[in-house]
Amino acid sequence: MDLSELIMHIQQLTPQLAFTCCVVNGSIMTLKEIEDMGYEEFCYRSRINIPLKLYKYFPDKEVFDKMGNKVNYSNIALKNNTVYMQEPRLFDDIYDSDINIDFYQYQKYRLMEYCRRCGLVIDDGKSTEEIGTELLKIIIKSIENNNDFSHIFSTEGASQIESLTNEIFKNKIIVGLENNKDIGQVVFKIMEQEYQDYVKELKNTFRISCFATTPFSQLMWGGAYANCHHGFCIEYTVLPNDKKYKDIFYSLFPMVYCKTRPNITKKLVSWKDRDKTEEYLWDIYFNGTLRKSIDWVFQNEWRLLMPFKKKNDNDYNVEFFPITKVYLGNRMERERRKEIMDFCNDSNIPYVGVMKNSDVYEMQECSLKCEECFKYKSSQN
Structure with a gap:
């Protein structure tokens, strides 16, 4: 099927x-x-089912970089055998890597967490307003008893991250009260900013490079991915046993295409100030980075996921598996086609043109060498 x-x-x-x-x-x-399955089994199954060939479509056009210079990033990827690790927020799917975390639920469970740190156990059945009131009471009482903010939390943080978060929370209250004497409004703004920062953090935990499993997807050729057939598609051969590509191999995963978006707000709030484990990683993978709408199932996408700490833009270009073939778009201009053919010949990389199938609406590999094609020859005149 x-x-x-x-x-x-x-x-x-x-x-x-x-x-x-x-x-x-x-x-x-x-x-x-x-x-x-959990993280370990999903990883194991991904490894044994990974295709031996992966494909990436490139638009092959110039764009302006941050300095205002024209750059053809597709050409760089071809010549350097690299792939660029992109931010998910720049993808065309607005849901991409967007974990469903509800603000009002976040606010409730986060207020409960701060209550716990103040030594107050709160019933989950209480409303957000009731929980907020209880937290404000204990904060105000601590300030009145100690004449400062240093004793708001009754115990040391369970981790270094939690202790740091406690200090940040106290400092934000102090700063907030400089401009607004209503401590309730100050705490609400802290919750709002925490939520926005956390959503951003979750979405940018990983950078991503996307791959297809066929070089003949008409939807991929016909859209922005390959510039409406003017671009090209690169074939990479996966080498599971080559130590050089070990990190790459173990960072490739298939997408999960479905209709539903889970709400894991409570679980994510519990993870916020804890050391991140495989269980946390699985939550991010399964509910965000590797989950897409069923509308995109035609892509049958595999993703390279890698965490990066940015030093400069070049850090996001990583060497990938060897290029073993280049597919030239059906509408690629002759001059550009020749440039790529010359590069492939010099680099001992096979190449082939992609043509329309005369019987069905599918793209296929051309049986002729590009140099022998009448379209290529006639454009020389």
Whole structure:
């Protein structure tokens, strides 16, 4: 069953099944199956099912860099055998890597957490307003008893991160009260800023590079990915046993395409000031970075996920598996086609043109060498 058939099959399922199923690497599974795997098993299955060939589509056009200079990043990727690790917020899918974390729930559970640190255990059944009131009472009482803010929290933080967060919280209250004497409003603004910062942190935990499993996707060729057939597609051969690519190999994962977005606000709040473990990583992977709408299932995407601490823009270009073929877009200009062909010949990289199939709406590999194609020859005149 190909991807188009899979999409039709998913659409024909009953609503209940449609909300519980997903597509992973071309296979229909239940979301519970994936969730129950956990991080280790999902990683293991990803390794044994990874395609031996991965493909990346490039628009092959010049854009302006931050300095205002024209740069063809596609050309750089081809010549340097590198892939760029992009920020998820710049992808075309507005949901990409966007973990569903509700502000009002965040506010409630975060206020409960601060109450706990003040030595006050709060019932989950209380409203956000009631929890906030209890926290304000204990903060105000601590200030009145000690004439300062240093004793708001009754115990040392459970971790270095928690202790630091406690200090930040106290300092923000002090600064906030300089401009607003209403401590309730000050705490609300702290919650609001914490939420915005946390959402940003979650979305930018990883940088991403995306790969397809076929060089003949008409939707990929026809859109921005390959500049409406004017660009090219690079084939990479995966080398599982080559130590040089060990980090790359173990950082590749298939996307989980589904219809539902889980709300894991309570769990994420509990993780906020703790050391990050594999369990946390799995939550970020399964519920964010590797989860996309079923609408994108045609891409059958694999992702390279890598955390980066930026030094300069070049740090986000990483060497990938060897380039073993280049597919030239059907509408690529002759002059540009020749430039890429010359580079491939000099680098001993096979290349081929991509053409329309005369029987079905699919792209296919051209049987002729580009140099022998009548279109290429006639454009020389």
